[in-house]
Amino acid sequence: MATAVPVERDAVARAFPGPVEELALPGATVRRVTGGADLLAAGVGPALAAASTAGALTAAALDGRPYRLVVSAGIGGGFLPHAPLGSLVVADEITAADLGAESPDGFLPVTDLGFGTVTHRPPAALVREAAAAAGALTGAVLTVSTVTGTAARADALRARHPRALAEAMEGFGVAEAAAAHGVPVLEVRAVSNPVGPRDRAAWRIGDALTALAEGFGKLAPVLESWMQHDHQ
Numbered sequence: 646m647a648t649a650v651p652v653e654r655d656a657v658a659r660a661f662p663g664p665v666e667e668l669a670l671p672g673a674t675v676r677r678v679t680g681g682a683d684l685l686a687a688g689v690g691p692a693l694a695a696a697s698t699a700g701a702l703t704a705a706a707l708d709g710r711p712y713r714l715v716v717s718a719g720i721g722g723g724f725l726p727h728a729p730l731g732s733l734v735v736a737d738e739i740t741a742a743d744l745g746a747e748s749p750d751g752f753l754p755v756t757d758l759g760f761g762t763v764t765h766r767p768p769a770a771l772v773r774e775a776a777a778a779a780g781a782l783t784g785a786v787l788t789v790s791t792v793t794g795t796a797a798r799a800d801a802l803r804a805r806h807p808r809a810l811a812e813a814m815e816g817f818g819v820a821e822a823a824a825a826h827g828v829p830v831l832e833v834r835a836v837s838n839p840v841g842p843r844d845r846a847a848w849r850i851g852d853a854l855t856a857l858a859e860g861f862g863k864l865a866p867v868l869e870s871w872m873q874h875d876h877q
């Protein structure tokens with residue numbers, strides 16, 4: 646499970662009680678719960694999240710216990726009214742929303758420039774089961790390098806991504822690292838603020854962390870079952 650910051654990791658960790666072993670990796674520390682998950686505060690933003698997650702994936706593979714699933718988790722902005730504050734979103738699509746080029750005719754995704762990918766899709770069955778267990782919404786979660794802070798940008802994102810429920814800053818980076826290792830990815834976001842004009846008074850970070858912890862309490866059996874079975 647890769648969160649951005651330790652407070653998110655600790656919220657997720659409440660779903661995985663048990664003795665914890667700390668493994669220091671270059672740039673990040675993995676908390677390994679006995680019989681459970683590896684938890685990683687991977688850093689803020691897609692680049693650091695990708696680097697930290699790739700390090701953990703590589704260390705686990707070299708240790709002879711490769712990961713079977715990578716989960717990007719944390720708080721995020723919600724597109725109102727579909728994803729209200731305190732709601733939980735499971736991504737059925739993880740899309741890099743600002744990876745590309747501007748043009749006089751609008752934004753061009755990096756795929757239009759002939760490079761790479763902008764979307765990773767978590768396994769549909771896992772998304773369904775996870776969302777049902779946690780009572781979460783499902784839809785696209787956007788990864789951005791710049792937090793949206795104006796109505797104009799929120800409208801532009803909504804126009805380009807009508808299925809978007811949330812935005813955050815790490816999912817696509819975590820997904821790229823997982824894809825490089827051939828490991829499936831899931832993204833789970835608890836909504837802490839609306840996507841739109843910057844308004845710090847509107848943030849509900851405590852409520853979102855509670856929703857994240859409660860959501861993972863319900864999700865944990867689904868994730869554990871997924872990791873124990875083959876999904877070829």
Ligand SMILES: O=C(O)c1cccc(C(=O)CC[C@H]2O[C@@H](n3cnc4c(=O)[nH]cnc43)[C@H](O)[C@@H]2O)c1
Nearest residue numbers: 649689720721722792793812813814815838840843
């Ligand atoms: O200063 C601001 O206006 C502002 C607004 C929202 C979030 C931030 C952060 O610095 C938090 C970044 C952190 O939390 C995730 N996150 C939470 N809400 C959002 C959002 O609306 N858009 C993008 N990311 C968000 C993100 O994944 C980071 O880990 C500052």
